Amino acid sequence: MFIAVSLAILITMGLALTRALAGPTTYDRIAAVNMFGTKTVLLIAVLAFLSGLNDLLDIALVYALINFIGVVAALKLVTQGNFHASDREERVVEKERSE
Amino acid sequence: MIDTIINITLLAFLATTSVAIVRMTNLFAIVMLFGIFSLLSAGLFVVMDAPDVAFTEAAVGAGISTVLMLATLALTRNSSKTPYTEASPAHRPWLPLIVVAVTGAALVYGTWDIPSFGDPNAPAQTHVARYYIENSIVETGVPNMVTAVLASYRGFDTLGEVAVVYTAGVAVLLLIGGRRPKTAVKLKDKGEQDEA
Amino acid sequence: MKSYSFAALLFIFWIFLSGHFEPLLLGFGVVSVALTVFLSKRMNVIDHESYPLHLSSKLPSFFLYILKEIVKANIDVVIRILGWRGASVSPQLVKIPLLQKNDLGAVIYANAITLTPGTVSIELSDETITIHALTKAAADELATGRMSNEISKRVFEK
Amino acid sequence: MIIDILSWICLLAGGALGIIGGVGIYRFPDFYSRLHAAGITDTLCAMLILLGLGLQAGWGIAAFKLALIFVFLFFTSPTASHALANAALHSGLKPKLDMESRHD
Incomplete structure (x- = not known):
């Protein structure tokens, strides 16, 4: 039964991968990568049970967090164009320059 | 059986992704x-039972x-906003593809001499590995064997690695964060004092 | 005071994650917890908003409600994906008034909207919240403000 | 025995929902609608699979870790979706709207 679930997750990953390859916009790709990450977390969790190694769950945990950081970093780049600090700091800098 | 299927599927996805990476022009994608x-x-890595590598x-x-x-x-792009539409590939990357294919073929040829996956008689398993497996928990008290080897048996080696990685990290931070204007920090401090 | 309970919580968390009780490993745990608490204090992130202990008693009822909503919304979207009985999508972009009184409520509300498939909160301003909905029915349902009321009732009232 | 059956049902339903969400992200017309399909796989599909695994694991550290994964997904996935939609809207990506059924 774990086998069936892991196959289902693999199919879903394949569909998400098609979307990531097809695009057409950058945001479609980010959404697909995000979904792909969630599926990887689930796949690793299922694999942990399939192989009976519960330590593998730790990796799923780390991935659940890392994936989120990756997506937020990507979005920050897309919307702001840089990784400088928060908007507030940016505004302070701009004010300083204009004065 | 299922391991083989998952392995093959993941490898197929991996190959598809690599081809797509080679063919694409949008750096962000x-x-x-x-x-x-x-x-x-x-x-x-998880399918191959290597949790520590998967962690890394x-x-x-x-x-x-x-x-x-x-x-x-x-840092390398001038326009402040990333366009969300993408251009089609300007040229066909056949030459790099051939180079990569030849290199890959050479590497695959090299794997024929490698002992098969998980072979207990492989040279890597016959020397110190047995000693670590039998004694690492008693000698170091660390339940994870890989950690025991890295942090205890090869402690100095790891110390050197950490120094290298630390230096690299500091260098990267200087390169990436170096362009931040100093005035911003100063002003922010002032602002916080005002709030307090 | 807050940082002590934070440290205790982190340590319990650490024990659950590791599952080892040897003195050496417990010592490592204590050191890592102390470092984390020190850094969090330095970054000024342990405050009322980021560490909302006072809300923990309200969690179960909120979770049950949101789970029910998620299941309902999921079934709807699944039917639309498969196209049963000619079900189709009619994407909508609507602006509805934000009835929550404080920032925390607004964030919880926006998160709840996004968590239920079929509706995604796109933009949050002081008075309105912009929503992309997969169907007109979902958009109308949100416009009635029922979910907002439920959340205020379950999270903020005693 | 009952727990076993329950967990199989959860796992199978989760897997099926995952595939349906994948079909959705493949079929839907524009980015914003695809986000809803991705929402399915992030919420109910993940919940059911983790619940099914948790029922198999029984009480213990494994179940705790599964619950933790669930909580992380529960908190991060809507934030990521919201940030994604927000970024897309601000960069000028127009959603394909159904104009016929709009009143205004």
Whole structure:
């Protein structure tokens, strides 16, 4: 039964991968990568049970967090164009320059 | 059986992703695909029962390197906004593809001499590995054997590695964060004092 | 005071994650917890908003409600994906008034909207919240403000 | 025995939902609608699979870790979706709207 679930997750990953390859916009790709990450977390969790190694769950945990950081970093780049600090700091800098 | 299926599927995805990365022109999309690539390789490591490698892949491959590549993109690009539409490929990357294919074929040829996966008689398993497996918990008290080897038996080696990685990290931070105007920090401090 | 309970919580968390009780490993745990608490204090992130202990008693009822909503919304979207009985999508972009009184409520509300498939909160301003909905029915349902009321009732009232 | 059956049902339903969400992200017309399909796989699909695994694991550290994964997904996935939609809207990506059924 774990086998069936892991196959289902693999199919879903394949569909998400098609979307990531097809695009057409950058945001479609980010959404697909995000979904792909969630599926990887689930796949690793299922694999942990399939192989009976519960330590593998730790990796799923780390991935659940890392994936989120990756997506937020990507979005920050897309919307702001840089990784400088928060908007507030940016505004302070701009004010300083204009004065 | 199921391991084989998962292995083959993940490898097929990996190959598809790599071809797509080679063929694509939008750097941002390529970074996103690198994220998928890293997730897939971590899945492969998990199937091969190598949790520690998968951990490293999670932290370095999917986390840090994605952020670093994005930061590099941000520093090297002039326009403030990323266009969300993408241009079609300007040229066909046949030459790099051939180079990569030849290199890959050579590497695959090299694997024929490697002992098969998980072979107990492989040279890597016959020397010190047995000693670590039998004694590491008693001698170091660390339940994870890989950690015991890295942090205790090869402690000085790891210390050197940590020094190298630390230096590299500081250098990257200086390169990426160096452009931040100093006035911002000063003003922010002032603002906080005002609030307090 | 807050940082002590934070440290205790982190340590319990650490024990659950590791599952080892040897003195050496417990010592490592204590050191890592102390480092985390020190860094969090330095970054000024342990405050009322980021560490909302006072809300923990309200969590179960909120979770049950949101789970029910998620299941309902999922079934709807699944039917639309498969196209049963000619079900189709009619994407909508609507602006509805934000009835929550404080920032925390607004964030919880926006998160709840996004968590239920079929509706995604796109933009949050002081008075309105912009929503992309997969169907007109979902958009109308949100416009009635029922979910907002439920959340205020379950999270903020005693 | 009952727990076993329950967990199989959860796992299978989760897997099926995952595939349906994948079909959705493949079929839907524009980015914003695809986000809803991705929402399915992030919420109910993940919940059911983790619940099914948790029922198999029984009480213990494994179940705790599964619950933790669930909580992380529960908190991060809507944030990521919201940030994604927000970024897309601000960069000028127009959603394909159904104009016929709009009143205004």
